[in-house]
Amino acid sequence: MILEVKDVYTSYGHIHALRGVDLVINEGEIISLIGANGAGKSTLLGSIAGIHPTRKGDIFYNGEKITKNRPHQLVKKGISMVVEGRGIFPRLSVEENIRIGAYIINNRQVVHNTMDKIYTLFPRLSERKHQQAGTLSGGEQQMLAIGRALMSQPKLLLLDEPSLGLAPKLVKIIFEMIQTINKEGISILLIEQNANLALSISDRTYVLENGEITLSGASKDLRHHEGIKKAYLGEVLDNTSQEVIQSFQASNL
Amino acid sequence: MMLQQLLNGMALGMAYALIAVGYTLVFGILRLVNFSHGAVYAFGAHMVVFFIGMNFGLLPAVVFGILLSGLLGVLIDKIALNPLRKKKSPNISALITTIGVSYIIQNLLVLGFGSGRKSFPKLIETRSIMIGDAQITNIQLLMLVVSVVLFLSLTVLVKYTKIGLAMRAVEQHETNAALMGIPTSFIISFTFFLGGLTAAIASVLIGSHYEIVYPTMGMMIGLKAFSAAVLGGIGVFYGSIVGGLLIGLTEALAATWFGAEYRDSVAFIVLILVLILRPMGLFGKKGLNKV
Numbered sequence A: 001m002i003l004e005v006k007d008v009y010t011s012y013g014h015i016h017a018l019r020g021v022d023l024v025i026n027e028g029e030i031i032s033l034i035g036a037n038g039a040g041k042s043t044l045l046g047s048i049a050g051i052h053p054t055r056k057g058d059i060f061y062n063g064e065k066i067t068k069n070r071p072h073q074l075v076k077k078g079i080s081m082v083v084e085g086r087g088i089f090p091r092l093s094v095e096e097n098i099r100i101g102a103y104i105i106n107n108r109q110v111v112h113n114t115m116d117k118i119y120t121l122f123p124r125l126s127e128r129k130h131q132q133a134g135t136l137s138g139g140e141q142q143m144l145a146i147g148r149a150l151m152s153q154p155k156l157l158l159l160d161e162p163s164l165g166l167a168p169k170l171v172k173i174i175f176e177m178i179q180t181i182n183k184e185g186i187s188i189l190l191i192e193q194n195a196n197l198a199l200s201i202s203d204r205t206y207v208l209e210n211g212e213i214t215l216s217g218a219s220k221d222l223r224h225h226e227g228i229k230k231a232y233l234g235e236v237l238d239n240t241s242q243e244v245i246q247s248f249q250a251s252n253l
Numbered sequence B: 001m002m003l004q005q006l007l008n009g010m011a012l013g014m015a016y017a018l019i020a021v022g023y024t025l026v027f028g029i030l031r032l033v034n035f036s037h038g039a040v041y042a043f044g045a046h047m048v049v050f051f052i053g054m055n056f057g058l059l060p061a062v063v064f065g066i067l068l069s070g071l072l073g074v075l076i077d078k079i080a081l082n083p084l085r086k087k088k089s090p091n092i093s094a095l096i097t098t099i100g101v102s103y104i105i106q107n108l109l110v111l112g113f114g115s116g117r118k119s120f121p122k123l124i125e126t127r128s129i130m131i132g133d134a135q136i137t138n139i140q141l142l143m144l145v146v147s148v149v150l151f152l153s154l155t156v157l158v159k160y161t162k163i164g165l166a167m168r169a170v171e172q173h174e175t176n177a178a179l180m181g182i183p184t185s186f187i188i189s190f191t192f193f194l195g196g197l198t199a200a201i202a203s204v205l206i207g208s209h210y211e212i213v214y215p216t217m218g219m220m221i222g223l224k225a226f227s228a229a230v231l232g233g234i235g236v237f238y239g240s241i242v243g244g245l246l247i248g249l250t251e252a253l254a255a256t257w258f259g260a261e262y263r264d265s266v267a268f269i270v271l272i273l274v275l276i277l278r279p280m281g282l283f284g285k286k287g288l289n290k291v
Helices: A041-049 A071-077 A094-101 A108-121 A123-127 A138-150 A168-183 A195-201 A226-232 A239-252 B002-030 B037-053 B058-086 B091-113 B138-160 B162-172 B174-178 B184-210 B218-232 B237-258 B260-277
Strands: A003-012 A015-025 A030-034 A056-061 A079-082 A156-160 A187-191 A204-209 A212-218 B128-131 B134-137
Touching (some): A003 A041, A015 A212, A030 A041, A041 A187, A071 B174, A094 A108, A108 A123, A108 A138, A123 A138, A138 A156, A138 A168, A168 A187, A168 A195, A168 A239, A195 A239, B002 B037, B002 B134, B002 B162, B037 B058, B037 B184, B037 B218, B058 B184, B138 B184, B138 B237, B162 B184, B174 B184, B184 B218
Parallel strands (some): A030 A187, A079 A156, A156 A187
Antiparallel strands (some): A003 A015, A003 A056, B128 B134
């Protein structure tokens, strides 16, 4: 068990965003988190990463209580987060953005090697390394955000809607990347609007509604769950998305 | 005569630039105009006088005075500004707070040292250097050299070091910077420390040029340096240098052409004119919106 969220409550002022959330991530798993807008998905990720302090409950990372840790301390422990909307620094160059991801690593050689790895993973970023990050396209920014998050050599990666605003082809690239990253031993907690996609890429899925987990289980079982089908799998998909989903389902059987 | 005024203006301008860089540093990171800067400037000079009175010797006194001013910068942030940031209060509250802090520091200086003028020791034996028929003192030259060195080091620090990169990241988005593993409170404290340092370095140089210090010494010069920072485009280092030089030179020239009593207003007239034509200052960038 790399992460354990235990009965967590988080609120903004009078709004109770999370109301007793329990969630577990085992080492090496991809977990997806689905739910409607405003269900509290981003808040949960933020609470794990230390940017939304919890009001009640505890969070454990590798058995250690991290509830009151500050975000930068959690990065040092191995938790890295990609926020919704990517959160890149638009007025830093692509390379500076990547470099800042390695802020906690003091060994220059390690930084250099990790950077090479990121550039191999995302050749687009290497081509554009001297460009201001704000000038990148949405897909490139998402690659940058993920690549940057890997620079701190995390054990747990939190991804908040990496597919947001991307064309289906790019979504495919990004999701294949997520699988590659996961195969290197990095556990992943993923928020994904597209429930089909979420269920096909992940080992297990949690459904969050009004700040509470209402359903959870193995993703391949949830794909046939009546409630899920009704509430989240209704949407009509274009061909590329369907193709993406089928390829993931095939590889996850 | 003209050359003499240009030299005077340049020396004065570099002094403004030195102080302006402190405004620009803090504004560049926090989007906050730190009006306590002028008071920290006065504090630095008084600390040097104090340590010399305690028989520390000139050099240690100067070093301690400058370091203490840096710490005062950190203290101001920790006590007065950080709590406001934590409560996400609007920037205007922080701005008013810095004005308040500025008066508190000045009053404490009056309490500790009296409100009168005290003589400030010469850093080096004054010598005049003739350039044609104009003269410049070696202290004025020192001011120039120190300013240039300071600007270069700050530019290198911000552009090419890890902590500088972290400062720029914090400027663009504090939470996202924290998610990169950057200890943002430390980076902000460090920025205030640098701000305090530069204020004290400026006051030591200017103090030894005029050879006097007093608690309100930072008021007028602080305001002009702020104008210099805004004129050059606040948040941009070289903007502060150009802004400082421009205000210093116009002041010196105005003093010769219209008489010394108009020098202060001319500096501000230049500021207002430039801002009407270019609201972001000469080199300021229009805020690039977050993507």
